[in-house]
Amino acid sequence: MSNDFLLVLGVLAIVFALPSLLRAFSTSQRSSMAISLLVVGGALVSWAIVQTPGGYSFEEIPRVFTGVIASIIR
16 A cells, blocks of 8 residues: 555545544534544554655645545546
8 A cells, every 4th residue: 555545545534533523522422433533544644654755745735635536546
């Protein structure tokens, strides 16, 4: 699995966890699934950044997303 794919997967996991976390905080409930998804997403993003020589810059993120989506479609 490439580092680009891990980065995209981690960012998507974090994005999907945020609405559930907001709902849990606003209703004073516990959302262990959202917290675990946030932790897994953070771990995937950090792993991708550490394993990529030179890391990622913010300018590269759209290119990485389009590259991963293109490789899935092909």
